[in-house]
Amino acid sequence: QAQLLESGGGLVQAGVSLRLSCAASGLTLSRVAMGWFRQAPGKGRECVTAISLSGSNTYYRDSVKGRFTISRDNAKNMVYLQMNSLKPEDTAVYYCAADRLTRAPLTVFTTPDEYDYWGQGTQVTVSS
Numbered sequence: 001q002a003q004l005l006e007s008g009g010g011l012v013q014a015g016v017s018l019r020l021s022c023a024a025s026g027l028t029l030s031r032v033a034m035g036w037f038r039q040a041p042g043k044g045r046e047c048v049t050a051i052s053l054s055g056s057n058t059y060y061r062d063s064v065k066g067r068f069t070i071s072r073d074n075a076k077n078m079v080y081l082q083m084n085s086l087k088p089e090d091t092a093v094y095y096c097a098a099d100r101l102t103r104a105p106l107t108v109f110t111t112p113d114e115y116d117y118w119g120q121g122t123q124v125t126v127s128s
Helices: none
Strands: 003-007 010-013 018-025 033-039 046-051 058-060 068-073 078-083 092-099 122-127
Touching: 003 092, 018 033, 018 092, 018 122, 033 068, 033 078, 046 068, 046 078, 058 068
Parallel strands: 010 122
Antiparallel strands: 003 018, 018 078, 033 046, 033 092, 046 058, 068 078, 092 122
16 A cells, blocks of 8 residues: 655744655655645645656746755655745645656656645645
């Protein structure tokens, strides 16, 4: 049973930082690309960032470039999202997801239906 579990969300003020963690079990992390998605109320689920199998390549949507950093530690089965200079528009439920890359190459435009495994999500709320 493949399982992803996010943690680290919370309520913070604009301008501060948060670090989200994703713990993977039931799969070999080095065999999947990983992504972070977010979904705000009334909006669709959008990809924030993604990282290749070894961590050599990363992808970010324009709105988070320079502020967010994705990283992975395959030996520990962990993926992280460091979020700096948070803005109210970053408020959303954040999801960790794994892509076996059976359909298409990994990009920041890879859609949610192309990912194979999902975590339960963690809430990030940024006040102004």
